[in-house]
Amino acid sequence: MSEWFTIEKIDDQTYAISEYKHWEQVHSYLVIGDESACLIDSGLGVENIHEACKQLTSLPIMTATTHVHWDHIGSHHAFDQIAVHEKEADWLRHFPIPLPVVKANLLRDPCDFPKSFDPSAYTVFQGEPTRILHDDDEIKLGGRTLRVVASPGHSPGHVCYFDEARGQLFSGDLIYAGCLYAFYPTTDPIAFRASIQHVKTLHVKRLLPAHYALNIPVSLIDEIDEGFMMIEAKGLLKQGSGQFDFEHFSIHI
Ligand SMILES: [Zn+2]
Ligand SMILES: [Zn+2]
Incomplete structure (x- = not known):
């Protein structure tokens, strides 16, 4: 049994698999x-x-990418079936950030890595996706469907996945209780804001973010929207405006 992953049950067919020992506190989700x-x-x-997934289900498991940043594709090599949005398929084939930069981020803060982990052997996945996703596509799992919700801004091909029947929104790096990033070249603060407004129209009952606290209220969507509204009202909704801190999150543009 791995001591690196923390597995938390969301419901009988949904699990969060989290990496809390790392400063990024990444969550991946097994949807069965x-x-x-x-x-x-x-x-x-x-x-x-x-x-870790195989301990939770004996069914075949694909992986679906919220976006092609190194901290979300770390075990893609272990899957035969990989889905990614059309706008980031090329990033899977040729990851755009140099490996030393990725490693500097991975090792930024001291962390209790497992003994089996060798940072010098760490590489970023590169490979061919088996399925290209478009906005509103459906991933059918038998009695359960995930809808692709294109939500660019943090990255050009960022998507959330929405299980409409359960009201679960897997929000990736669009929504979490931490610092939201739209300040580097491949980000777009205006598209980010539009994505938040789009997500507001969905009937979300549970937010399942990709970083930090697992249990966050759905009202965070409105709070983030209001945050963007305040930034826009000051005429600062453009890259280079800096970091804006709010009660439960920050926006860095
Ligand atoms: Zn990201
Ligand atoms: Zn991330």
Whole structure:
């Protein structure tokens, strides 16, 4: 049994698989249907998350990417079936950030890595996706469906996954209780804000973020929207405006 991952049950067919020992506190989610399962993101790649998933289901497991940042594709190599949005398929084939930069981030803060982990051998996944996703596509798992909700801003092909029947929104790096990032070249603060407004129209009952606190209220969507509204009202909704701190989150643009 891995000591690196923390597994928390959301419901009988949904699990959060978290990497709390790392400063980024990454969450990946195993979503189980009647015929197959889908892991939303594959974590940091410090340990093989596929092995952790196999303890939770015997069904075939694909991975679906919220976005192609290194901390969400770490164990993609362990999956035969990989889905990604069309706008970031090329990033899976050729990851755009140099490996030393990724490693500096991975090792930024002291962390109790497992003994089996060798940072010098760490690489970022590169490979061919098996499925290209578009806005409103459905991933059918048998008795359970995840809808692709294009939500660019943090990255150009960022998507959330929405289980409409359960009201679960797997929000990736669009919504979490921490500092939201839209300040580097491939981000877009205006698109980020539009994505928050789009997500507001969904009937979300449970937010399942990709970082930090697992239990966050749905009202955070409105709070983030209001945060963006305040920034826009000051004429500062553009890259380079800096970091804006609010009660439960920050926005760095
Ligand atoms: Zn990201
Ligand atoms: Zn992230």
